Amino acid sequence: MIFSAKKSEDSTIVELLALSLRRDIAFGTLLPDQKLKLNELRTRYGGSNHSMRETLRILTSEGLVEATAQRGFRVTSATEDDLRDIALVRVEVEKIALSRAIELGDVAWEGRVMAAHHALQKAEAALRDAPDDLTALEWDEACRAFALALLEACDSPRLLDTHAKFFDQSRRFRLALMREGKLDWAARKARQKALLDAILSKDKARAIELLQADIEAELKPK
Missing domain, CATH: 1.20.120.530 (GntR ligand-binding domain-like)
Known part of the structure; x- marks a missing residue:
């Protein structure tokens, strides 16, 4: 039960982080091709390294963020x-x-x-x-x-x-x-x-x- 509750809490945090980043990508607060650094994102949005990485993984699957080899993450282009x-x-x-x-x-x-x-x-x-x-x-x-x-x-x-x-x-x-x-x-x-x-x-x-x-x-x- 403890593990189940923790998983639910982590999922809620990730959902909230994803909602915030989706909004800021949509409104241009996070610009096309902008690099997304974990420490800067955590300072701005909160969450742990794990929850922010999971958030970026979700947004990558949605096509809003791209994972670049050895370079972390960036906002997808808008050409x-x-x-x-x-x-x-x-x-x-x-x-x-x-x-x-x-x-x-x-x-x-x-x-x-x-x-x-x-x-x-x-x-x-x-x-x-x-x-x-x-x-x-x-x-x-x-x-x-x-x-x-x-x-x-x-x-x-x-x-x-x-x-x-x-x-x-x-x-x-x-x-x-x-x-x-x-x-x-x-x-x-x-x-x-x-x-x-x-x-x-x-x-x-x-x-x-x-x-x-x-x-x-x-x-x-x-």
Whole structure:
């Protein structure tokens, strides 16, 4: 029992550390290609050497961090080629998952999609009216929740895991556009409403077309 409790405590610490580093990579606090030194990370985020190494191992498996031979860890690059590749994978994976979700989803799923859409619209309005770190973080989480809600009825944990991995890799590109004032809020709102309507009407072809357009609007190199 003692060993079990310790393992649970360590797991919780690692989860919290991973959450903090994911956020700071997404928001550009930790920059692309930046070296990640254990002592500096522990000073900044806390945790032990073991918990920080485990955190970096998890983020490496998610594609947010790279392990370099004999050189430790660094934040993954964020080039136009990276952007193109992430967009390609997200489009293909999410098209399959959304198609299955529309086929398999029930009324309860539709209700969760509607709720997530409503929450996203409120978060976007709050960010436009009062842009700061808090509203940006809430908006980022609402984007994630809406993207997941669209796909969660696909009945494939592996599709959802792959979606989560590449969605996290795409976050910093979308957040960079937001910080630079390059997001077309009106166009986003129209696409998301049209996507919701297509899902509720079971128009699979239209929903997939709109989903692809929504991903590519933020992840195609400009």
